Amino acid sequence: MTPLLLKSFTATSCIGRGAAATLKSLHEQRSGLSICNFETVDIDTHIGEVAGVDDAMLPANLRKFECRNNRLAELALQQDEFFDSVQRSAERWGRRRVGVFLGTSTAGILQTELAYRERDPISGALPASFEYGPTLNTFSVADYIRQRCGLQGPAVAVSCACASSAKVFASARRMIEAGLVDAALVGGVDSLCLTTLYGFHSLQLSSAAPCRPFDVARDGISIGEAAAFALLERVPERQDDDTVLLLGIGESSDAYHISAPHPEGLGARRAMQAALAGAGLDAADIDYINLHGTGTPSNDRTESQAVTSLFGPTTPCSSTKGATGHTLGAAGALEAVISALAIQHGLMPGGVHTNAIDPTLTAHYIRENRRAPVRRVMSNSFGFGGTNCSLIFGRAACA
Numbered sequence: 001m002t003p004l005l006l007k008s009f010t011a012t013s014c015i016g017r018g019a020a021a022t023l024k025s026l027h028e029q030r031s032g033l034s035i036c037n038f039e040t041v042d043i044d045t046h047i048g049e050v051a052g053v054d055d056a057m058l059p060a061n062l063r064k065f066e067c068r069n070n071r072l073a074e075l076a077l078q079q080d081e082f083f084d085s086v087q088r089s090a091e092r093w094g095r096r097r098v099g100v101f102l103g104t105s106t107a108g109i110l111q112t113e114l115a116y117r118e119r120d121p122i123s124g125a126l127p128a129s130f131e132y133g134p135t136l137n138t139f140s141v142a143d144y145i146r147q148r149c150g151l152q153g154p155a156v157a158v159s160c161a162c163a164s165s166a167k168v169f170a171s172a173r174r175m176i177e178a179g180l181v182d183a184a185l186v187g188g189v190d191s192l193c194l195t196t197l198y199g200f201h202s203l204q205l206s207s208a209a210p211c212r213p214f215d216v217a218r219d220g221i222s223i224g225e226a227a228a229f230a231l232l233e234r235v236p237e238r239q240d241d242d243t244v245l246l247l248g249i250g251e252s253s254d255a256y257h258i259s260a261p262h263p264e265g266l267g268a269r270r271a272m273q274a275a276l277a278g279a280g281l282d283a284a285d286i287d288y289i290n291l292h293g294t295g296t297p298s299n300d301r302t303e304s305q306a307v308t309s310l311f312g313p314t315t316p317c318s319s320t321k322g323a324t325g326h327t328l329g330a331a332g333a334l335e336a337v338i339s340a341l342a343i344q345h346g347l348m349p350g351g352v353h354t355n356a357i358d359p360t361l362t363a364h365y366i367r368e369n370r371r372a373p374v375r376r377v378m379s380n381s382f383g384f385g386g387t388n389c390s391l392i393f394g395r396a397a398c399a
Contacts, residue, residue: 001278003245004173005235006393007089007183010080011337012072013226013324014048018079023341026349029369031323033210033222033353038192039110043201046210048224048325049192050075058144065144067108067135069191073145076189076227085231086149089183099153099181101172102142103164103188105329107157108135110193141189153181159329161383162292164188165228166332166391170249172232187229188333196223196328211295211326213319213351214304214365216358218295224325228333230340241397244340247376248279248392255386261299265306268292268380271388272310275378279392283311286392287372288348290335290379291363293319294326303380304361316366322352332381332389339377339393346373 010018014032015025025032033046056071077083090098115130134140142157156171158164165188172184200206200223207220235245251274254267261268276283289311292303307317320338327334342348348370357365376394 001173001248002177003235003247004176004232005239006244006246006340007231007233008080008082008085009230009337009340010076010082011226011228011334012050012076012079013327013334014050014224015323017075019337019341023345025323026338026341026347027369029350029352031210031352033325038197039194041194041197043197044208045201045206046222047192048222048327050225053191059148062144062147064131065134065140067111069104069106069108069141069189070144072191072225072227073141073189076229077148082229083149086185089231089233090151093182095150095152097153097182098151099172099175099184100142100146100151100155101158101168101184101186102145103158103168103329103332104138104141104190105159105161105164106190106193106196107138107140109195110191111135113194145185149185160387161385162328162331163381163383163387163389164329164332166336166381166389167251169246169391170251170389173249176232176234182233184232185229186232188330189227190327190329191225192223205296207295210353211322212353212355213293213295213322214300214357214361215354216356218297218300220296221294222325224327226324226327226330226334228330228337230336239396241395242344243396244343245394245396246391247394248275248281250274250278250390252388253386261302261382262386263302265302267386267388268303268306268382269309271390272306272378275390275392281376281392286311286315286376286378287374288342288377289315289317290339290377291317291319292380292382293321295321300361304363308362313362313364315364316348316370317363318349318351318366320349322354335379336391336393339379342377343374343393343395346371348372348374
């Protein structure tokens with residue numbers, strides 16, 4: 001594939017608002033996970049909640065979009081001058097030539113959960129104030145960001161579980177290569193709600209302790225929330241050596257099971273192979289892998305098998321979900337931003353909360369930060385139903 005430029009990017013999660021705060025937490029190996037005290041949830045688990053989401057205000061003309069997911073999106077949009085960067089891109093290319101491609105899984109489900117508490121006791125009707133389209137609808141966040149930024153290009157919401165906001169990079173690339181847009185706002189937003197917290201608990205996939213990917217005692221995930229965005233454009237003739245490029249994208253669907261990965265990690269392996277092939281790279285060209293690494297026994301085992309089968313036991317890898325929690329539909333975009341920061345600052349982030357690496361997992365998992373030149377990073381995102389996506393980012397000087 002033809003590389004694309006990450007013109008700008010930002011991320012907001014429980015470890016910080018914006019790139020600088022996120023990087024600081026990564027350097028300090030600080031986790032943002034805390035005991036669940038969200039809304040009325042009564043579950044023994046840890047979550048990654050973003051502080052201040054309820055205080056975020058939407059513009060008066062867009063109040064119909066009022067819900068936690070869109071407030072989180074607005075909060076992130078204001079970090080790292082990202083909104084201003086989008087405006088400059090729109091002025092350069094034209095507002096019809098900038099597309100919006102966002103991933104989410106929960107959208108505004110919390111708004112519906114709140115509305116259900118106010119339904120008519122006799123008819124069961126939801127309150128008249130509840131609006132499905134601008135809140136619960138999966139397209140809501142893409143529509144909100146499109147209108148908020150004054151963009152008029154195509155807008156797409158991708159919802160395929162935990163690979164959602166990795167796959168939007170592929171959707172945007174296809175649109176750019178087809179000549180339908182010149183720039184794309186990509187990313188993902190997923191916010192906490194009762195459905196996911198109780199849902200993962202009912203599947204016995206959530207951990208009472210902060211999640212500990214690749215640990216011998218790992219026993220489940222910690223749900224988090226996040227919003228992360230990037231602005232993709234064609235690569236100009238001249239750019240700084242430390243500019244970050246999107247080099248490769250690999251997608252696969254193994255459809256092995258509705259919630260479990262293929263036991264040999266075949267779908268994950270195919271996605272990673274496709275990303276390497278698209279970038280014209282060999283496995284040895286990747287310096288660090290940001291794993292999907294959820295902290296469940298089956299996910300970590302199968303991902304380790306897939307990684308080792310391609311990269312052997314030497315390529316450093318880790319999961320940042322011990323710090324951020326699993327942010328579901330926003331995970332791919334959040335970890336894309338973390339990958340870009342790793343490249344810019346020569347940081348391979350160690351796996352937070354992982355105390356004793358499972359000796360049966362053969363991938364080269366790192367627990368402590370490593371400071372070294374990072375030329376290229378692979379970021380993995382694997383979702384329910386066997387939906388897999390791997391992204392490769394790299395320094396412009398090494399492209």
